[in-house]
Amino acid sequence: xxxxxxxxxxxxxxxxxxxxxxxxxxxxxxxxxxxxxxxxxxxxxxxxxxxxxxxxxxxxxxxxxxxxxxxxxxxxxxxxxxxxxxxxxxxxxxxxxxxxxxxxxxxxxxxxxxxxxxxxxxxxxxxxxxxxxxxxxxxxxxxxxxxxxxxxxxxxxxxxxxxxxxxxxxxxxxxxxxxxxxxxxx
Numbered sequence: 001x002x003x004x005x006x007x008x009x010x011x012x013x014x015x016x017x018x019x020x021x022x023x024x025x026x027x028x029x030x031x032x033x034x035x036x037x038x039x040x041x042x043x044x045x046x047x048x049x050x051x052x053x054x055x056x057x058x059x060x061x062x063x064x065x066x067x068x069x070x071x072x073x074x075x076x077x078x079x080x081x082x083x084x085x086x087x088x089x090x091x092x093x094x095x096x097x098x099x100x101x102x103x104x105x106x107x108x109x110x111x112x113x114x115x116x117x118x119x120x121x122x123x124x125x126x127x128x129x130x131x132x133x134x135x136x137x138x139x140x141x142x143x144x145x146x147x148x149x150x151x152x153x154x155x156x157x158x159x160x161x162x163x164x165x166x167x168x169x170x171x172x173x174x175x176x177x178x179x180x181x182x183x184x185x186x
Contacts, residue, residue, distance in 0.1 A: 018183045021084050023156075025099075025178035027052040028061040036065065037079045037157070039121050040072060047071070047169075050078065054174065057102060057138060062176040071167040077121060077159030078175070084184050085119055086154040088147075093183040097128040098142035099158060102174040103135040106167065113162035114141060118182065119152030126152075130161065140177075147182075156180050 026032050029052060036048035047069030054062045065078060095118055103112050111132035120126040129143040158175065160167065167173075 018185065021082060021182055021184050023080075023082070023178070023180045025063070025176065026061070027054075027063040027176060029053055031063060033080045034063065034078045035080075037077045037121070037155075037159075039075045039077065045076065048076070056174050059100065059138065059174075059176050062174045065173045065175065067167045067169055067171045070169055071160075073163055073166065075121075075159075075161060075163065076167060077115075077157040079121075079155040079157045081154050082118075082156060082180075082182070083154050085156075085182065086152050088119070088149075088152045088182075088185060090150055091183075091185045092146050092148040093185055094144070094146050095128055095180070095182040096142075096144040097156075097178075097180050098140060099178040100138050100140050100176050101133060101158075102138050103133065104172045104174065106135055106165075106171045106173075108165045108168075110165075111135065112160060112165055115157070115159060115161035116141065116143065117157045118180070119147060119149055119155070121155070121157050123149075125149055 031050045036045035038045035051064040054064045056062045114133040116129040117126045129141050133139050
């Protein structure tokens, strides 16, 4: 898989000589394993297309996310599977995350409530990032946290978490430079 490695960290930082899984996105030719996710039906969101290898607003190899239908509930995510993540049940694992994101003239006005989470789509215990993000400019979102859950699923989730800011047909967002690292204790 592109951009995925596993190794042992020797830094004295957040990962202290524990096995880690490190990922850096590569959208130069594929969606790099990301899919559009509908949290209501727990399935692929067919009203959203993902297009890799886009040059946009000064960045190359960007993933474009475009809506062809109005979103039903304002809880939209792209997600990517990390099989080692669901092996962390009952563990406290340190995670780091960052990404560059751009909301391009969304139909709704104002900043967009943006969430990144690991191991579960919408639980505050598993949120790495949750904040308002400005539209019409590149914004780097990031966070680090120790997650602790009785059960983890295998996904990294990135998206919109506000029922009042539902994307509409024609809305577009762009994402690149996704970095995700977690301890592989389980």
